Amino acid sequence: MTLTSHDPIPAANLDGAVEDYSRDKVYVLTALFLAAVTVLEILTYAYPDFPIWSGNLLVPVLMIMMAVKFFTVLYIFMHLKFDKPLLTWVFYSGLVLAALVYLAMLSAFRIWWPESHS
Amino acid sequence: MAEALTARESVKAADAHAPTAHIEHDTNTGISNTKLGMWLFLASECLLFGGLITTYLLYKRPLEGPTPEEIFDIPFTSTSSFVLLMSSLTMVLAVSAIERGDHERLRIWIGATALLGATFMAGQIYEFTVFVREGLGFTTSRFSSAFYTLTGFHGVHVTVGIIMLMSLVLLSLRGKLPEHRSETVEIVGLYWHFVDVVWIFIFAVVYLVP
Numbered sequence: 001m002t003l004t005s006h007d008p009i010p011a012a013n014l015d016g017a018v019e020d021y022s023r024d025k026v027y028v029l030t031a032l033f034l035a036a037v038t039v040l041e042i043l044t045y046a047y048p049d050f051p052i053w054s055g056n057l058l059v060p061v062l063m064i065m066m067a068v069k070f071f072t073v074l075y076i077f078m079h080l081k082f083d084k085p086l087l088t089w090v091f092y093s094g095l096v097l098a099a100l101v102y103l104a105m106l107s108a109f110r111i112w113w114p115e116s117h118s
Numbered sequence: 119m120a121e122a123l124t125a126r127e128s129v130k131a132a133d134a135h136a137p138t139a140h141i142e143h144d145t146n147t148g149i150s151n152t153k154l155g156m157w158l159f160l161a162s163e164c165l166l167f168g169g170l171i172t173t174y175l176l177y178k179r180p181l182e183g184p185t186p187e188e189i190f191d192i193p194f195t196s197t198s199s200f201v202l203l204m205s206s207l208t209m210v211l212a213v214s215a216i217e218r219g220d221h222e223r224l225r226i227w228i229g230a231t232a233l234l235g236a237t238f239m240a241g242q243i244y245e246f247t248v249f250v251r252e253g254l255g256f257t258t259s260r261f262s263s264a265f266y267t268l269t270g271f272h273g274v275h276v277t278v279g280i281i282m283l284m285s286l287v288l289l290s291l292r293g294k295l296p297e298h299r300s301e302t303v304e305i306v307g308l309y310w311h312f313v314d315v316v317w318i319f320i321f322a323v324v325y326l327v328p
Binding site for chain 1: 147162311
C-alpha cells in the first residue's frame with residue numbers, strides 16, 4: 001500500500017512507538033522516581049558518613065544511581081523501550097565506543113592508581 | 119481516498135495510543151531518516167561529551183587556584199539539576215499532547231520546558247559569575263579550563279534546545295505543527311532528553327564524586 005504524505009500510516013509501519021503503552025501517568029511516575037534518586041544522590045553529599053555509601057563505597061553507589069537515572073530517561077522518556085531495536089543499537093554503538101575509548105585513555109594516564117595523582 | 123481512510127482506521131484499531139507520525143517516503147528500516155539521523159547524532163554526541171568528561175577527570179586536581187571542593191555549591195547545583203530533570207517530564211508530556219492532537223497543552227508543556235531550561239541556564243550563568251568572582255577564571259588552572267569547557271558546552275546545548283523549543287511554539291501558533299507531524303516534536307524531545315541525560319552524568323561525576 002502506498003501512502004501519501006498526509007495519511008497516517010498503520011501502527012505496524014510506524015517509525016515511532018510500535019508497542020502500546022500508557023502515557024502521562026507512566027511519565028509522571030518516572031519523574032517522581034528520578035526525583036527520588038536525585039534526593040538520594042544529594043544525601044550522599046549531606047550525610048557522607050552514612051554506612052551505605054561511606055568511605056570507598058561512595059563512588060560505586062553514586063555511579064549506580066547515575067546509571068539508573070541515565071537508563072530510565074533513555075528507555076522511558078526517550079522511548080527506547082518502545083521503539084524499534086535498531087535505534088537502541090545505533091545509540092549503544094556511540095555510547096559503548098565512547099566508553100571504551102575514554103576508559104582506555106584514562107587507563108593510559110593511570111588515573112585508577114592514586115599515587116599517579118600526586 | 120479509500121486507501122487513506124483504510125489506513126486511518128487501521129491505526130486506530132491497531133494501537134490507539136501510538137503516535138500518528140508519518141514518514142514522507144518509504145525507508146528500508148521502517149524508521150524515518152530524520153529520527154534515525156537524530157539518534158546517530160546523539161550517538162556521536164556521546165563521543166564529544168565523553169572526551170570533555172575524560173579531560174575534566176584528568177585535570178580535576180588543580181596545580182593552582184581554587185579546588186572543586188572549595189568553590190562548588192552542591193545545594194545550588196542540586197536545585198538546578200532538579201529543574202533540568204523536571205524539564206524532561208514537561209517535554210515528554212508535550213510529545214504526548216501533540217500525539218493526542220491537543221495543541222493548547224502542547225504549547226503549555228513546551229513553554230514550561232523552555233522556561234525550566236532557561237531557569238537552569240540562569241543558574242549556570244550565576245554559578246559561573248560567582249566562580250569568577252572567587253578567582254576561578256577560564257585560564258586560572260587546568261581544572262578551571264576543563265570545567266568551564268565541559269559545563270559551557272553543555273550550556274550551549276541547552277541554549278540550542280531552548281531555541282528549538284521556542285521555534286516549535288511559533289510553528290504551533292501558526293498552525294504548522296499538525297498531529298501527523300508529531301515526529302518533529304518527538305525529535306526535538308530526543309535532543310532535550312539527551313541534554314538532560316548528559317547533565318545526569320556531569321552532576322554525578324563532576325559535582326558529587328569527591
